[in-house]
Amino acid sequence: MLVILLFVPRFARGQEVSIDREAKIKAAYILKLVSYVEWPAAAFADDKSPLVLGVIGESDVAPYVELITRQRTVGNRSLAFKRVTDAEDVRACHLLFISEQVDQDLWEKLTGTLSTAPVLFVGEESKYITRGKVITFVVQDNRVRLQLSMLSASQRNLKISSQLAKLAEVID
Amino acid sequence: MSKYAPKPIVHGDLTKKVRQMFMQVLKRQSIVTKLCIHTTLAVTVSLLFCFAAFVVSDAVALRAARTEQLYALASVLGENTRSALEFDDPSAAALTLSSLAQQPTIDFAILYDCRGQVFANYPAVVPAAMEAIKSDVAVEYSVYYAANASGLFFDGVDALSQPSADPSNSSLSTETVGSGRLVLHANMSGLGSQVAQRASLVSVVFFGSLAIGVVVSWFFQSAIAAPIKDLVDASQYIADNQDYSIRVTKRADDEIGILADAFNSMVIRIQAAGKELQTINSQLEHRVKQRTAQLAKSNDDLQREMAEREILQSELVSASRQAGMAEVATGVLHNVGNVLNSVNVSANILVDKLRQSRVTSLKKASDVICQESDLATFLTKDARGKHFPALLNELASTLSDERDVELQELNSLVANIEHIKEIVTMQQTFARCRGATEPLQLGKLIENALNIANAGFSSQGIEIERRFKDVPEITTEKHKLLQILINLLSNAKHALDGSNQDTKRVILSLGSAEGSLFVSVRDNGIGIPAENLTKVFSHGFTTKQHGHGFGLHSSALTANELGGALSVHSDGQGQGATFTLRLPIRQIHVNARPTELSWRDVYSVTTDSAGCEVHT
Numbered sequence: 119m120l121v122i123l124l125f126v127p128r129f130a131r132g133q134e135v136s137i138d139r140e141a142k143i144k145a146a147y148i149l150k151l152v153s154y155v156e157w158p159a160a161a162f163a164d165d166k167s168p169l170v171l172g173v174i175g176e177s178d179v180a181p182y183v184e185l186i187t188r189q190r191t192v193g194n195r196s197l198a199f200k201r202v203t204d205a206e207d208v209r210a211c212h213l214l215f216i217s218e219q220v221d222q223d224l225w226e227k228l229t230g231t232l233s234t235a236p237v238l239f240v241g242e243e244s245k246y247i248t249r250g251k252v253i254t255f256v257v258q259d260n261r262v263r264l265q266l267s268m269l270s271a272s273q274r275n276l277k278i279s280s281q282l283a284k285l286a287e288v289i290d
Numbered sequence: 291m292s293k294y295a296p297k298p299i300v301h302g303d304l305t306k307k308v309r310q311m312f313m314q315v316l317k318r319q320s321i322v323t324k325l326c327i328h329t330t331l332a333v334t335v336s337l338l339f340c341f342a343a344f345v346v347s348d349a350v351a352l353r354a355a356r357t358e359q360l361y362a363l364a365s366v367l368g369e370n371t372r373s374a375l376e377f378d379d380p381s382a383a384a385l386t387l388s389s390l391a392q393q394p395t396i397d398f399a400i401l402y403d404c405r406g407q408v409f410a411n412y413p414a415v416v417p418a419a420m421e422a423i424k425s426d427v428a429v430e431y432s433v434y435y436a437a438n439a440s441g442l443f444f445d446g447v448d449a450l451s452q453p454s455a456d457p458s459n460s461s462l463s464t465e466t467v468g469s470g471r472l473v474l475h476a477n478m479s480g481l482g483s484q485v486a487q488r489a490s491l492v493s494v495v496f497f498g499s500l501a502i503g504v505v506v507s508w509f510f511q512s513a514i515a516a517p518i519k520d521l522v523d524a525s526q527y528i529a530d531n532q533d534y535s536i537r538v539t540k541r542a543d544d545e546i547g548i549l550a551d552a553f554n555s556m557v558i559r560i561q562a563a564g565k566e567l568q569t570i571n572s573q574l575e576h577r578v579k580q581r582t583a584q585l586a587k588s589n590d591d592l593q594r595e596m597a598e599r600e601i602l603q604s605e606l607v608s609a610s611r612q613a614g615m616a617e618v619a620t621g622v623l624h625n626v627g628n629v630l631n632s633v634n635v636s637a638n639i640l641v642d643k644l645r646q647s648r649v650t651s652l653k654k655a656s657d658v659i660c661q662e663s664d665l666a667t668f669l670t671k672d673a674r675g676k677h678f679p680a681l682l683n684e685l686a687s688t689l690s691d692e693r694d695v696e697l698q699e700l701n702s703l704v705a706n707i708e709h710i711k712e713i714v715t716m717q718q719t720f721a722r723c724r725g726a727t728e729p730l731q732l733g734k735l736i737e738n739a740l741n742i743a744n745a746g747f748s749s750q751g752i753e754i755e756r757r758f759k760d761v762p763e764i765t766t767e768k769h770k771l772l773q774i775l776i777n778l779l780s781n782a783k784h785a786l787d788g789s790n791q792d793t794k795r796v797i798l799s800l801g802s803a804e805g806s807l808f809v810s811v812r813d814n815g816i817g818i819p820a821e822n823l824t825k826v827f828s829h830g831f832t833t834k835q836h837g838h839g840f841g842l843h844s845s846a847l848t849a850n851e852l853g854g855a856l857s858v859h860s861d862g863q864g865q866g867a868t869f870t871l872r873l874p875i876r877q878i879h880v881n882a883r884p885t886e887l888s889w890r891d892v893y894s895v896t897t898d899s900a901g902c903e904v905h906t
Contacts, residue, residue: 150376150436264377281373285382 143262144255145182148215148240151253152192154279157212161236168198170210172237174224175217183215208232216241216251225250236275252276253286265289322515329507330500337499341492349485353478356395357427360476363393364431368472371401375409375470376435383410390474397425397475404435404468425475433470517546521553534561606830625713629706636703643696648688655681729763730771732800732807739775740798747779750794752786758800761807762875766852771873774845774856778811778869781841784834785815785867805875806854812868818860826858849873 152169162169169192173180180201187197202208205227214237216225229250241251243265252274254265266286271278316324367386374383383401390396390412403409517540524538534557538550655678662668668675716738740747740754747754779796786794797812816833818826825831827846832839842856849856854873860866 146436147377153376153436154373261378263379279373281370282377284385285373285377285379 140257140262141178142182144179144215144242145186147255147262147264148179148183148213149186149190149192149197151238151240151282152197152213154282155213155238156277156279157238158236158275161212162195165194168196169212170198170200172200172202172208172211172214173217174202174208174214174228175220177215177217177219179215180217205231208237209235211237213238213240216247218242218244218247220247234273234275238274238276239270252278254289256287263287321518322511325511325515326504326508329511330504333500333503333507337496337503341496345485345489345492348488349481352481352484352488356476356478356481357429360427360429360474361431363390363396364429364472364474367399367474368401368431368433368470371410371470371472372433372435375401375403375433375468380410384412384414386410387412388414393476395476395478395480397423397477399472399474401433402471402473404470406471409470423475426478427476429474429476431472431474433472435468435470513542514546517541517550521546521550524553524557528557534558534564622713622717626710629709629713633703633706633710636699636706640696640699640703643692643699647692648685651681652685652689655685727765727767729765730768732761732764732809733758735768735772736775736798736800736809739772739779747783747796750783750786752783753793753795755795755797757797759802761800761802764807764873764875766873770848770852774848774871775809775811777841777845778871781869782811782813782815785813785817787815789815789864791815802875807873807875808870809873810868810870812866814866817863817865818858818867819863820860823858823860827856 148171152171171183171187173183184199187199190197200207200211202211202214205224208214208228209232216239218241225247233250238253239251240253240255241247243254243256250270252267252270254267256263256265264282264286266278266283266288267290268278268283268288269290316327319327367390370386371383374380374386387399387401387410390399396412399412400408401410517538520538520541524536527536528534537554537557540547540550540554658674658678659665659668662672662675669678670676736756736758782796786796791814793814795814797810799808799810799812801808822831822833827842828839829843830839831843846856849871852873854871857870857872859868859870
């Protein structure tokens with residue numbers, strides 16, 4: 119009886135898996151992306167400085183990102199989570215996830231002042247936010263695919279692994 | 291070369307046979323060839339072993355290298371598929387795997403994700419079809435990658451609902467890393483050709499090495515073979531030419547050098563021995579010559595002696611012929627003389643009788659009657675006339691008596707004359723009948739012989755004892771047998787002449803045994819010493835003062851001619867002797883004539899002469 123009760127909630131959640139799973143996958147991808155990107159040395163204060171993952175705007179993904187930064191390391195660096203509300207906060211981040219619900223003004227500001235900052239801008243497919251992103255998550259055939267802007271990456275002085283480039287749809 | 295290559299061991303007998311065949315072939319080869327064959331075999335075997343080991347190790351190494359290469363390929367590909375796994379992009383993984391098209395040895399490749407499900411494969415066919423492909427080798431590489439959301443957040447809702455969960459909960463971090471597997475199935479098809487390529491290279495090297503080895507061994511074999519060849523040549527030369535002056539040059543101090551030394555010293559010894567032998571030989575030749583000369587001289591002497599002997603022999607023959615004639619004449623004349631004695635006595639008696647005869651008284655009486663005219667008156671009146679009839683009567687009876695005595699004497703005379711005639715006739719008969727056989731009673735023949743020899747026996751007062759048994763008739767040459775018997779009797783008489791025995795006796799025996807007849811003449815005369823027993827039948831042996839040693843010799847020869855034998859036995863001097871003649875009952879023709887002058891020749895001459903004597 120106990121076993122059945124344990125299984126019921128799992129079964130019930132299966133109905134809303136598309137929403138829930140998408141956010142998780144995106145968070146996981148964010149974590150994985152870090153491995154395929156090389157930041158310029160100047161982006162870090164020293165070797166031990168944490169790699170900071172920032173989120174701007176309200177998003178389902180944000181809690182998961184925060185969750186995965188806990189007790190996790192990439193290489194020698196620990197991960198840190200930062201909720202960005204101001205343009206200046208972005209400079210402290212190495213990766214910034216831009217939610218679809220980001221404030222337009224703030225976004226304009228970010229793309230204006232921080233168009234060359236060594237921050238990996240990761241966003242979702244959006245009508246409003248079309249430029250400035252290095253990596254864009256695109257949902258195709260119930261799968262999360264990547265779009266890569268090599269131009270943006272080079273502008274931001276970021277080296278994208280060929281492995282990642284192979285996976286992604288390179289747009290420019 | 292393949293002929294000498296070791297054959298694979300299939301069966302014990304086969305190995306033995308191959309070995310035997312190999313040995314048989316080797317036997318006929320020269321030592322140089324043997325050395326080459328040995329070297330070549332050794333080189334071949336060792337090279338084969340080395341190259342086989344090389345090829346095998348090469349094949350193993352090639353395989354290992356291929357496998358290692360596969361591992362490297364798998365690791366590179368695996369690493370290249372990591373991002374595809376991480377970002378859950380099978381098409382990207384398939385694209386990566388499609389690069390395997392450049393690797394013809396790869397049969398197929400399958401990439402499994404961390405859940406063990408096929409993530410991507412190469413070539414892009416149904417995985418089940420791939421499993422059917424049988425590959426030579428499979429290489430697996432584990433791809434560690436950050437798991438997908440389901441791995442990262444094994445229960446994302448729970449995790450979110452409990453943000454303050456224990457930070458030390460390691461399950462989260464461990465679950466984040468998944469392990470995919472890239473399995474490469476490859477074949478080693480290229481490997482075989484690669485190995486074959488290596489093997490062909492190796493075989494080229496093998497034959498090259500072999501050729502070099504053979505050439506080198508051929509080059510160096512002279513070091514071993516040349517001294518042996520020297521020895522062989524030297525031995526051959528010595529054997530062919532008998533020349534021991536040749537020596538072998540010693541080339542080295544090895545075993546062959548020792549052999550050469552030994553050979554040389556041996557040859558030196560043989561040479562010395564040969565010289566010695568030659569010396570001895572020449573000496574020997576000299577001695578042989580000397581001896582030959584001596585022998586030739588002896589031979590000449592012998593020849594001369596033989597010639598002399600022949601002359602002596604002929605002289606002896608003539609002497610014995612004369613002696614024989616004399617003997618026969620003596621026998622005949624003796625017998626005749628004996629009878630003539632009786633004839634003489636008879637004649638004398640007759641003469642006396644006739645001289646004293648009363649015939650004269652008768653004459654006187656008849657004269658008286660004639661003178662008287664008147665016979666009747668005279669007879670009746672005259673005194674004398676009256677006695678006349680009585681006187682006549684007496685005269686008649688006396689004359690009758692005389693006639694009786696004289697008739698008796700005359701009869702005796704006639705008988706004696708008849709005896710003489712018989713003797714002469716017998717002699718003539720024996721003289722005529724030579725070489726003819728006739729059936730005869732041996733007993734009668736012995737009596738004949740005794741008759742002929744009787745004069746001698748009776749005059750000596752020798753007793754004759756006869757021990758005759760009934761024997762069958764024998765067919766043989768009568769006169770020869772008679773001659774033997776006369777000889778034996780004569781011999782016995784002579785033996786008794788020289789004896790001092792009171793009773794001189796000759797025992798004549800006749801018997802038969804085992805198809806033979808035996809006649810023995812035994813006397814108790816002077817006997818024969820043991821040392822002379824073997825000589826009595828030799829020609830020229832005699833103990834008589836006037837003997838010529840011919841009688842017993844010729845008797846023995848004659849006995850042989852008749853198919854019999856003559857033997858003698860004596861217990862020694864003064865013990866008498868027994869001569870035994872054995873004759874076969876059946877006549878045996880003996881064709882072989884003795885090489886010596888035979889008795890027949892002597893006898894024929896003798897009897898002819900004797901015959902002539904008798905006839906004159």
